[in-house]
Amino acid sequence: MKSAARMTALLLAALAALLLGVGIGSVYVAPGDILAIVSGRLFGTPLPEGMPPSYSAMVLGMRLPRVLLAFFTGAALAVSGTVMQSILQNPLASPFGLGVSSGAGLGAAAVIVLGLAGSLGGALLPLVSLGCALATVFITVAVAARLDRGMSNVTIILVGMVLSLFCNAIMSMLASSSPTYSQRVQLWQLGSFSMKEWSAVGAVAPAAALGLAFFFRFARELDVMTFGEEQAQAMGVDLLRIKRLLLGAVALLTGMAVAFAGVIGFVDLIAPHVVRRWFGAAHRRVLPASALFGGAFMVLCDLAARTLTPPHEIPIGSITALLGAPFFLYVFFAGRKRR
Amino acid sequence: MLRIEHLVCGYGGESVVRDVSFRVGEGEKLCILGPNGCGKTTLLRALAGLLPSQGRLELEGGDLRALPARQRAQRLALMSQFSPASFDYTVYETVMLGRYAHQRGGLLAAESGADRRIAEESLRRTGAWELRDRLVTELSGGQLQRVFLARTFAQEPRVILLDEPTNHLDLRYQVELMDTLRQWAAAGGRCVVGVLHDINLALSFADTVLLLEEGQVMDWRPMAEFDLGTLNRLYGMDVGGHMRAALRRWS
Numbered sequence: 001m002k003s004a005a006r007m008t009a010l011l012l013a014a015l016a017a018l019l020l021g022v023g024i025g026s027v028y029v030a031p032g033d034i035l036a037i038v039s040g041r042l043f044g045t046p047l048p049e050g051m052p053p054s055y056s057a058m059v060l061g062m063r064l065p066r067v068l069l070a071f072f073t074g075a076a077l078a079v080s081g082t083v084m085q086s087i088l089q090n091p092l093a094s095p096f097g098l099g100v101s102s103g104a105g106l107g108a109a110a111v112i113v114l115g116l117a118g119s120l121g122g123a124l125l126p127l128v129s130l131g132c133a134l135a136t137v138f139i140t141v142a143v144a145a146r147l148d149r150g151m152s153n154v155t156i157i158l159v160g161m162v163l164s165l166f167c168n169a170i171m172s173m174l175a176s177s178s179p180t181y182s183q184r185v186q187l188w189q190l191g192s193f194s195m196k197e198w199s200a201v202g203a204v205a206p207a208a209a210l211g212l213a214f215f216f217r218f219a220r221e222l223d224v225m226t227f228g229e230e231q232a233q234a235m236g237v238d239l240l241r242i243k244r245l246l247l248g249a250v251a252l253l254t255g256m257a258v259a260f261a262g263v264i265g266f267v268d269l270i271a272p273h274v275v276r277r278w279f280g281a282a283h284r285r286v287l288p289a290s291a292l293f294g295g296a297f298m299v300l301c302d303l304a305a306r307t308l309t310p311p312h313e314i315p316i317g318s319i320t321a322l323l324g325a326p327f328f329l330y331v332f333f334a335g336r337k338r339r
Numbered sequence: 340m341l342r343i344e345h346l347v348c349g350y351g352g353e354s355v356v357r358d359v360s361f362r363v364g365e366g367e368k369l370c371i372l373g374p375n376g377c378g379k380t381t382l383l384r385a386l387a388g389l390l391p392s393q394g395r396l397e398l399e400g401g402d403l404r405a406l407p408a409r410q411r412a413q414r415l416a417l418m419s420q421f422s423p424a425s426f427d428y429t430v431y432e433t434v435m436l437g438r439y440a441h442q443r444g445g446l447l448a449a450e451s452g453a454d455r456r457i458a459e460e461s462l463r464r465t466g467a468w469e470l471r472d473r474l475v476t477e478l479s480g481g482q483l484q485r486v487f488l489a490r491t492f493a494q495e496p497r498v499i500l501l502d503e504p505t506n507h508l509d510l511r512y513q514v515e516l517m518d519t520l521r522q523w524a525a526a527g528g529r530c531v532v533g534v535l536h537d538i539n540l541a542l543s544f545a546d547t548v549l550l551l552e553e554g555q556v557m558d559w560r561p562m563a564e565f566d567l568g569t570l571n572r573l574y575g576m577d578v579g580g581h582m583r584a585a586l587r588r589w590s
Contacts, residue, residue, distance in 0.1 A: 086426075089425065091425070217444075220436075220439060220442070220444070221439075221444075223428070223432075223436055224436050224439050226425070226426045226428075227424070227426075227433075227436070228419075228422065230384075230387075230389055230417070230419065231417065231419060233387075233388070233389055233408065234387050234388070234389065234412065234415075234416060234417035234500075235412050235416075235436065235437065235439050235440060235494065236408050236409040236410075236411070236412030236413070236439050236440030236494075237408060237439070238407070238408040238409075239408075276426070276427055277427075280427055280428065280429065280432070280474075281426040281427045281428045281432075282428065282432055
């Protein structure tokens with residue numbers, strides 16, 4: 001029951017983060033007004049009298065899609081990180097280690113440098129980076145399987161690292177060859193939620209929800225796998241099949257997040273650790289809790305990114321690390337002493 | 340009940356274990372002995388289904404290799420060497436994972452009353468009941484191996500394979516662990532196949548001894564008929580003399 005109470009608290013905190021994210025900006029919109037606007041849109045309830053009409057357009061047209069995109073991106077990254085750490089039994093593992101980010105980065109850099117970033121109504125960039133992210137993971141896993149039929153974790157981590165560095169090198173060369181676009185490539189690298197529309201939410205939100213449900217289905221297998229691969233096999237887990245399925249799903253989910261928001265580090269790494277301190281290691285609790293924590297954390301980071309130095313935005317990737325590092329140390333070491 | 344015939348297995352096309360045949364009866368405890376690199380662990384991994392192999396591998400007449408992973412795990416469990424736990428599961432959760440092979444998968448999978456009863460029995464049988472709410476990351480090596488033994492029991496296998504489970508354990512824990520396994524094997528319809536590095540522990544535990552030399556069976560017979568002198572040849576030293584010298588210090 002203790003964990004049910006904690007989960008409720010985390011859910012409320014996530015809702016609070018969403019309201020804060022939507023409410024705070026150049027103009028403050030109170031939580032009550034936000035709820036009224038959303039309910040007005042969804043259920044046709046009347047808006048409170050005296051509320052400036054511009055609020056509705058601002059909340060529905062700009063802030064809400066941005067905040068929701070941040071939430072679902074954070075949730076997707078956190079859940080992917082949790083799964084990667086368990087599959088590879090390595091607390092430092094992250095989906096980016098499979099080459100997802102560098103693959104996506106290379107694809108995005110190519111699109112930007114060729115001057116095609118605006119093609120297909122802006123859809124070409126996310127499509128190409130998602131495709132390249134998946135291709136990189138596919139190559140990582142294929143090479144790892146070729147080198148070592150059992151696809152051991154060390155092999156996957158090493159191949160992923162080598163491939164990441166290789167893609168990064170090509171990306172740097174591309175960026176430096178074209179001074180006009182090099183800054184855009186760099187900015188994309190650090191991630192951003194600015195100027196994002198509902199269409200991005202429409203892509204990332206279902207991916208995050210489906211991803212969470214998919215991994216939840218394998219919660220028990222993930223539990224068993226954290227105790228070692230041989231042991232998991234001897235306990236009845238169809239290891240190779242499940243590992244491939246899960247790695248593929250991680251690549252897809254992370255790829256979606258990166259394609260729309262750019263490379264945002266740290267959330268995937270810290271969210272699982274923080275959540276395990278609060279909920280223990282069982283994936284039935286860790287997976288949903290990671291999603292809530294990662295989402296809320298990303299919303300707050302995005303809030304900081306756009307409000308700390310107006311009118312300039314700080315790249316979100318540097319905020320996640322800036323806020324995340326001390327918070328992580330606090331939770332990790334405070335929790336350690338208590339338990 | 341367990342029948343192995345002409346088993347061949349190895350790594351990357353090279354056979355490490357060659358033409359090994361033996362049987363293990365109900366209630367029997369068989370220990371595999373042999374010097375380093377003779378193929379003990381490879382043989383055990385092939386039995387556990389972790390390594391592809393050729394030849395017959397049957398439990399009560401049924402081909403073990405034809406079974407899907409879960410069904411194989413309902414019959415055969417592996418108790419490995421001590422390795423520290425790195426994720427914060429409670430002892431109870433860890434033992435409950437032993438029920439994996441018996442549970443239905445899926446989104447709404449839940450543990451049944453029978454699962455809980457079996458997990459609790461296993462905890463009591465291994466003396467780990469008092470530890471049930473502790474985190475596995477906080478336990479000593481001896482405590483943790485007891486928890487893993489409880490998880491192995493919770494799997495309700497017919498055969499338990501031991502891969503040097505007493506490594507790095509204090510003597511008292513070693514003796515306790517083997518006693519618990521002895522009681523488990525005596526309950527009927529069960530057997531144990533083990534690789535134990537410690538020859539003394541192996542000889543005091545086993546009913547039957549299988550000696551491996553360079554991947555082949557050098558000797559296979561009940562303890563009562565076993566000639567300890569064979570060990571001298573296998574290990575290339577005076578094993579008995581060494582043991583007697585050690586014993587003299589105690590008298």
